[in-house]
Amino acid sequence: IDTAGIRRRGRVSEKVEKFSVVKSLQAIAQADVVIVVVDAGEGITDQDAGLLGLVLDAGRALTIAVNKWDCMHASDKRLARSNVARKLTFLDYVTVHYTSALKGTGLRRLFVSVDQAWRSASRKMATSELNAVLAKALTRNPPPVVRGRRIKLRYAHQGGSSPPLIVIHGNQTNQVPDNYRRYLVRTFRESLGLHGTPIQFQFKSGDNPYKGRRNVITPRQQRKRKRLMKHVKRR
The missing domain is CATH 3.40.50.300 (P-loop containing nucleotide triphosphate hydrolases)
Structure with a gap:
């Protein structure tokens, strides 16, 4: 323009x-x-x-x-x-x-x-990568205490792209102050090397949505498991 x-x-x-x-x-x-x-x-x-x-x-x-x-x-x-x-x-x-x-x-x-x-x-970001960055951010600077209770941010995953949307689950997430949101943006931007794009965050209260969900094994993983089982039986 x-x-x-x-x-x-x-x-x-x-x-x-x-x-x-x-x-x-x-x-x-x-x-x-x-x-x-x-x-x-x-x-x-x-x-x-x-x-x-x-x-x-x-x-x-x-x-x-x-x-x-x-x-x-x-x-x-x-x-x-x-x-x-x-x-x-x-x-x-x-x-x-x-x-x-x-x-x-x-x-x-x-x-x-x-x-x-x-x-x-x-960019598509792995859930494990996002949670590693979240853990680093929480260790370096824990969320504040609000009304006698500390905000807990437990889990992160990608919710979209263009711009990158990072969804974070936890407790009292509606109480996350603006300065801490800016801190998270800086930390994720620096850790992931995201340049020239805004980063959006969505905070949700509740449990980890992936907790208790069975992992879907790919055909490649199934073949690898069969080879491993054959090797164990031979021994």
């Missing part, structure tokens, strides 16, 4: 502006990865920040290109980088690239980030 195409109010007619916004929203809804292109000379405007918030709300993987970087004076680039970082604190998992579409600089790294964001968003 080139945010320069969504002009500021007053520069174009309201009808054209509304059409541009609608087309941008449609692009977000249909995209696997959104590339938001902003003007280096203008930095992250309030309108840009609002559009980025819509991408976040839609759960889309994201990377940002600050374009026309070649037009910036060297003395202005440090301030521009600082302003971008300040405006994007709510998207700390997103990679920002400083590019020049005219000269082609920075574009290769940009598309490497796009591929990485897509892989992270669509």
